[in-house]
Amino acid sequence: xNSDKRINKKVLRNxxxxxxxxxxxxxxxxxxxxxxxxxxxxSPLRAGALAQDDTPGLNAFLKIGEDGKxxxxxxxxxxxxxxxTSLPMEVADELDVRLEDVNMIMADxxxxxxxxxxxxxxxxxxxxxxxxGAAAKARAVLVKMAAKELSLDxxxxxTFEGFVRSRSNKxxxxxxxxxxxxxxxxxxxxxxxxxxxxxxxxIMGKPMLRVDSEEKVTGEAKYSGDIQLxxxxxxxxxRPPSLGAKLLSVDTSKAESMEGVKxxxxxxxxxxxxxxxxMAAKALATVKAEWEEDEVDLDxxxxxxxxxxxxxxxxxxxxxxxxxxxxxAAAKEVNGIYxxxxxxxxxxxxxSATAVMEEGRLKVWASCQTPYPTRDxxxxxxxxxxxxxxxxxxxxxxxFGGKIYNPQAMEAARLAKLTGKPIQLSYTREEEFVYDRxxxxxxxxxxxxxxxxxxxxxxDFAVHMGGGRESEHFYDIPHSRTSVMRxxxxxxxxxxxxxxxxxxxxxxxxxxxxxHMDMLAAAxxxxxxxxxxxHLEHDPxxxxxxxxxxxxxxxxxxxxxxxxxxxxxxGIDVGSYVVVFVEVDVEKDTGYxxxxxxxxxxxxxxxxxxxxxxxxxxxxxxxxxxxALREEIQFEGRKMLTTNYDSYSITQFxxxxxxxxxxxxxxxxxxxxxxxxxxxxxxxxxANAVFDATGARIYRQPLTPERVKEAIG
Amino acid sequence: xxTVQFELNGNPVSLDAHEDESLLWVxxxxxxxxxxxxxxxxxxxxxxxxILNGEAVRSCVLPAMEAAGSKVLTIEGLRKNGELHPLxxxxxxxxxxxxxxxxxxxxxxxxxxxxxxxxxxxxxxxIAMDENLCRCGAHNRIIKAIQDxxxxxxxxxxx
Numbered sequence: 001x002n003s004d005k006r007i008n009k010k011v012l013r014n015x016x017x018x019x020x021x022x023x024x025x026x027x028x029x030x031x032x033x034x035x036x037x038x039x040x041x042x043s044p045l046r047a048g049a050l051a052q053d054d055t056p057g058l059n060a061f062l063k064i065g066e067d068g069k070x071x072x073x074x075x076x077x078x079x080x081x082x083x084x085t086s087l088p089m090e091v092a093d094e095l096d097v098r099l100e101d102v103n104m105i106m107a108d109x110x111x112x113x114x115x116x117x118x119x120x121x122x123x124x125x126x127x128x129x130x131x132x133g134a135a136a137k138a139r140a141v142l143v144k145m146a147a148k149e150l151s152l153d154x155x156x157x158x159t160f161e162g163f164v165r166s167r168s169n170k171x172x173x174x175x176x177x178x179x180x181x182x183x184x185x186x187x188x189x190x191x192x193x194x195x196x197x198x199x200x201x202x203i204m205g206k207p208m209l210r211v212d213s214e215e216k217v218t219g220e221a222k223y224s225g226d227i228q229l230x231x232x233x234x235x236x237x238x239r240p241p242s243l244g245a246k247l248l249s250v251d252t253s254k255a256e257s258m259e260g261v262k263x264x265x266x267x268x269x270x271x272x273x274x275x276x277x278x279m280a281a282k283a284l285a286t287v288k289a290e291w292e293e294d295e296v297d298l299d300x301x302x303x304x305x306x307x308x309x310x311x312x313x314x315x316x317x318x319x320x321x322x323x324x325x326x327x328x329a330a331a332k333e334v335n336g337i338y339x340x341x342x343x344x345x346x347x348x349x350x351x352s353a354t355a356v357m358e359e360g361r362l363k364v365w366a367s368c369q370t371p372y373p374t375r376d377x378x379x380x381x382x383x384x385x386x387x388x389x390x391x392x393x394x395x396x397x398x399x400f401g402g403k404i405y406n407p408q409a410m411e412a413a414r415l416a417k418l419t420g421k422p423i424q425l426s427y428t429r430e431e432e433f434v435y436d437r438x439x440x441x442x443x444x445x446x447x448x449x450x451x452x453x454x455x456x457x458x459x460d461f462a463v464h465m466g467g468g469r470e471s472e473h474f475y476d477i478p479h480s481r482t483s484v485m486r487x488x489x490x491x492x493x494x495x496x497x498x499x500x501x502x503x504x505x506x507x508x509x510x511x512x513x514x515x516h517m518d519m520l521a522a523a524x525x526x527x528x529x530x531x532x533x534x535h536l537e538h539d540p541x542x543x544x545x546x547x548x549x550x551x552x553x554x555x556x557x558x559x560x561x562x563x564x565x566x567x568x569x570x571g572i573d574v575g576s577y578v579v580v581f582v583e584v585d586v587e588k589d590t591g592y593x594x595x596x597x598x599x600x601x602x603x604x605x606x607x608x609x610x611x612x613x614x615x616x617x618x619x620x621x622x623x624x625x626x627x628a629l630r631e632e633i634q635f636e637g638r639k640m641l642t643t644n645y646d647s648y649s650i651t652q653f654x655x656x657x658x659x660x661x662x663x664x665x666x667x668x669x670x671x672x673x674x675x676x677x678x679x680x681x682x683x684x685x686x687a688n689a690v691f692d693a694t695g696a697r698i699y700r701q702p703l704t705p706e707r708v709k710e711a712i713g
Numbered sequence: 714x715x716t717v718q719f720e721l722n723g724n725p726v727s728l729d730a731h732e733d734e735s736l737l738w739v740x741x742x743x744x745x746x747x748x749x750x751x752x753x754x755x756x757x758x759x760x761x762x763x764i765l766n767g768e769a770v771r772s773c774v775l776p777a778m779e780a781a782g783s784k785v786l787t788i789e790g791l792r793k794n795g796e797l798h799p800l801x802x803x804x805x806x807x808x809x810x811x812x813x814x815x816x817x818x819x820x821x822x823x824x825x826x827x828x829x830x831x832x833x834x835x836x837x838x839x840i841a842m843d844e845n846l847c848r849c850g851a852h853n854r855i856i857k858a859i860q861d862x863x864x865x866x867x868x869x870x871x872x
Contacts, residue, residue: 080812080849209808216813217801217820219748219788226747276742277751278734348752348760348848349814397750397814398848429753615808615851622850645757645846653839656852 034064034141034180036134036187061113062091062134064142068162068177070097072104072131075115076123077369078212079347079396079403080619081675082612083123085211089608090128093203094135094196096159097176107371109391117370119404119500121574121673124608128671129195136193145179198606198669207611212395221395224365225352229422232354233262234277235415236284237425238270242639243434243496245291254286264418271415273423281428296495296637304339304700307443310493311464311485318472319481326458326479330449334523337445338512339700340466340683342438342633344642345501346650349397350427351408351435355416361388362416366409369399374406378413389413400623401500405437430643437499438633440491442466444512454524456535461513465494467505470572470680473513474542475535495638502620503573503676507627507683511701514569514684518560519697527557528688532570541603545577545664546570549601552662553581560692565596567689569681574673576604577664580621580681582657584689591709593629593690595657603664605672610663613674617661620675624682626651629702719780721746722790730777737761737772740787748788748817752846759845760818762825763787769825788817791824799865800824800858809858811849819845823859832863 061073072091078084088102105111107118115127139159146164147154150172158167165173198205215221238250247268255261255272261283262273272287274280298306327333353366362384368374371391379386396403412425427435447460459480463471468484487493501507521531529550536543549555549568558564568581579601585594598621607613630649634641642648661678683701691697696711718727721744728743740746740763749772752760756771763772764786791798797805800820810816819842826833826841833841838856847855 080810082811209805210810212813213805213808213810214797214801216810216816217788217797217804218792219746219817221813222747223750223814225751228742228745228747276731276734276738278731278738282731282733346848347812347814348758348846349750349812350752395813398812400848426751429755429758611808615811615854618853619811619850622852623848644753644755646755650846650848651850651852652846653843653852653856656839656856659853 033066033183034138034185034187036062036138036141062131062138064138064176064180066177066181068097068101068175070095070102072102073112074104074127074131075107075112075372076127077107077118077371077396079118079369079399081118081123081616082210082609083118085208086124086609086612087128087131089203089208090132091135093201094132095139096202097162099203101162106393107391108393109371109375109389114372117373117404118399119369119401121675124671125574125673128608132195133193136195137187140193141185141187142176142179146174149174149179204608205610208609209611210615223349223352223397224354224367224394225349225424225426227354227365227424229354229356232422232424233273233275233419234280235412235423235425236272236280237411238272238284238287238289239431239434240291240293242293242637244638245293248290248292250290251288255283258283258286262419264415266414266418269411269414271411273415273419273421277426294638298495299636300341300632300634303341303441304443307441307465310487313486313488314462315468315484315486317468317482317484320477321458321479323458323460323479323481327449329451330457331452332450332523333447334449334516334520335445335447336512336516336519337443337699338515339443340439340441340508340511341631341701342441342496342498342635343501343627343631344433344436344438344633344648345400345402346432346436346648347398347400347402350429350432351403351406352424352426353406353409353412354422354424355409355412356422357416357420361390362413364389364391364409364413365394366391366406366412367394367396367403368406368409369396369401369403370406374409378410381410382413382417400502401504402436404500405497407435429645433633433642433644433648434640435497437497439501439504439507440466440494440498442508444508446512446516448516448520450520450524454526454531456520463505463509463512466508469505469509471505471509474539474572475517475532476538477535495635496633496640502623503680506571506573506676506680507624510569510571510680511683511687514571514681515687515697515699518567518684518688518691522560522691525559527559528568529555530557542570542572542577545579545601545603548662548664549579549581549599552601552660553599555581560688561695562692565689565693567685567687567692569684569688571677571680573677573680576602576672576674576677578602578677578681580678580685582685582689584686584693586690586693586708586712588694588712589709591705591707591712593686593703593705593708595625595655595686595689597658597660598685600659600661600678601664602661602677603666604674604677605666605668605670607663607674608671613663614661616674617678618659620677620679621659621661621682622651622656624679625655625686627702628683628686629655630704632702632704715778717777717781719782720784722786728777732778734777735773736763736775736777736780736785739777740772740785746787746789750814750817752815752818757844757846758815758818759822760815762818762821762845764821764825767825767828769822786821786824788821791820799869800827800862803858803862803865804855807854807858807861809851809854811851815845815847819847819855823855823862826859827863827866831867833860835860
């Protein structure tokens with residue numbers, strides 16, 4: 001295991017200096033040396049990026065300086081998922097330089113090319129491939145230049161740790177720095193330079209500890225609420241008692257009389273500003289307001305009837321065979337309705353932003369997964385030129401999809417522009433829940449059947465008011481249909497904001513599918529591993545994942561419920577195949593579920609940093625336990641009753657099982673998603689294990705003690 | 714506005730504090746030490762944990778005035794002469810963090826535990842850390858880091 005302190009310092013310098021670099025300095029520095037700017041427009045990796053006007057056609061810069069140091073300008077952010085460690089590994093390996101010679105500037109919108117955002121497991125799967133291409137191109141250019149300098153044939157040359165050298169006489173060499181010194185070289189196309197094969201990796205594929213730990217264990221790591229500027233005011237915003245309520249009148253007179261308080265009113269925005277966080281909150285508490293609230297007769301219990309009622313518009317995503325033929329062939333019908341509540345992203349860092357106007361330019365530090373779209377939105381909303389808005393590098397304290405949306409950045413920016421003062425806005429935990437883009441509450445109906453031999457005859461899957469991602473089954477079933485059932489007003493029929501919760505839709509669809517597969521296995525009287533394998537004959541990759549998981553877990557065949565408390569679920573997420581097996585203890589008199597161990601096997605294709613990948617897998621397992629067992633937003637109408645961690649539980653230490661994670665040694669050269677896979681199977685795995693322990697099937701998440709106790713009867 | 718005096722990371726400080734203002738905001742805004750984090754504002758998540766007279770406390774619900782005359786230790790005070798504290802070192806070695814936002818609170822709460830119980834069992838750690846929340850899911854690594862740090866510290870004081 002290699003934790004290189006030197007690279008740690010290099011990469012982190014820019015995160016630690018969140019004030020960024022002077023743009024002119026950058027342009028000046030960009031003048032000489034080799035710069036590779038990768039155009040994705042012409043590559044098949046279009047999904048990775050769309051270029052914007054300030055950097056036409058480009059989405060990664062790689063610069064080799066006169067000192068041989070390499071700088072990667074990447075539009076990605078670090079929120080714990082690890083590109084701060086893995087992206088430099090990719091550059092160093094493809095370029096053949098030492099890891100400690102790679103510096104990275106992350107998501108300074110003035111310096112790094114436009115990027116759509118850090119989500120959906122794009123960083124390694126797509127962006128990493130782009131920068132590998134840029135690095136491979138740079139290496140090819142350097143070899144070409146060296147051939148001229150050394151008067152040798154290109155085929156005679158090899159690269160090693162920042163040098164091009166002769167294969168036969170290794171002392172005949174020239175450094176990258178010497179090659180690029182004083183020259184202005186800009187390469188903008190990648191051409192046909194091949195990427196390294198996995199077998200040629202020197203750095204990739206080897207486990208690396210995080211490079212940002214030292215900053216984070218000493219408290220030096222800066223998050224957007226840690227920025228302190230002279231004259232800065234802390235903002236608190238007047239919020240309605242329930243979402244969507246209209247402000248009728250407001251009385252701020254008491255707050256106005258408090259020393260140091262400044263009030264901003266613009267339209268419906270009422271903000272209290274004070275140099276002290278404490279006083280801003282205290283002043284806000286004195287504000288009296290009248291509101292007209294939306295009358296909505298709905299709560300977290302009547303929610304599912306509502307969903308059934310309004311989601312009437314069917315969109316068929318896939319179909320195979322003829323459902324009526326399948327139904328006719330069924331000896332036994334097995335139907336189920338699965339329910340998922342609204343849940344929150346709930347990162348420990350609430351949405352925060354610090355913003356300041358400086359000489360007509362707006363600088364923003366935001367806890368944000370999408371710095372470029374956020375910059376563009378701010379510029380548009382405030383009527384500013386995009387070039388005059390800058391988001392700067394900053395650590396993000398967890399995102400999980402929730403920081404794709406950044407109302408706090410917009411509010412802070414607006415207040416900074418209106419007042420001319422530096423503004424800091426850190427959401428309270430209550431604001432974090434209410435203004436989160438929740439995982440949509442949804443319901444999945446599955447109608448299916450079995451023939452006499454225990455094979456699935458038909459499968460009719462419909463997800464109501466959820467998304468369609470990974471709703472399609474991957475089993476051998478002759479007659480099937482997959483539908484999304486939408487409401488007339490689509491997502492607006494959700495009473496809260498909804499969005500992308502880590503592996504959006506896949507958690508809901510996988511919980512339903514895998515619970516149902518387990519029910520079918522039990523109805524057929526077949527061991528659930530065997531039952532899956534019989535329906536996976538066409539898919540050796542998935543069959544291998546299931547078999548490996550069963551073996552590592554120590555599964556022995558038994559039909560469910562076996563009383564052992566064993567359960568598992570399989571899933572696909574952004575190309576990765578995953579299985580998690582769990583063992584649970586169910587306290588029969590209280591319904592309390594304790595997961596004792598979890599075994600995960602994942603085939604994610606090529607892996608850049610196996611250590612980082614394992615951290616993500618473990619994190620997914622533990623985050624997934626939260627939604628499986630605890631998480632549920634409670635509400636009355638559009639008033640959220642969940643306001644803090646006394647009314648919303650996430651995974652705690654006492655819930656944590658022993659965990660074994662294993663990455664399949666894939667021969668695949670392509671990396672698939674690594675940020676999400678195991679999270680999608682946790683709901684199904686836990687529900688199946690509870691069934692195996694008790695014989696009770698629970699159709700509604702989370703599996704709270706009350707629900708489990710009731711189901712056991 | 715009043716003034717509160719206490720010892721912060723070994724140094725006497727005299728800081729402005731509003732009536733009822735929490736120790737958290739005084740540490741962050743008056744002393745400028747931003748390693749101690751705001752997470753929930755109600756003592757539920759533990760990201761604001763500091764050591765007050767040898768005990769881990771939630772600084773977001775502790776009025777700063779109550780710290781008068783006390784010894785307060787924050788995450789910034791753990792490193793001595795450029796050397797990481799064994800807890801910090803073991804968090805690094807075990808990759809016991811991801812986003813890092815809960816980390817200062819985790820480490821300070823663990824520091825409080827190790828003061829009381831230098832060699833905690835797995836279960837001891839679970840109980841002591843249960844109300845420090847981590848959303849990234851580093852829990853098992855955190856438990857191991859704390860137990861490893863306990864062992865390291867025992868070694869370093871042994872003759």
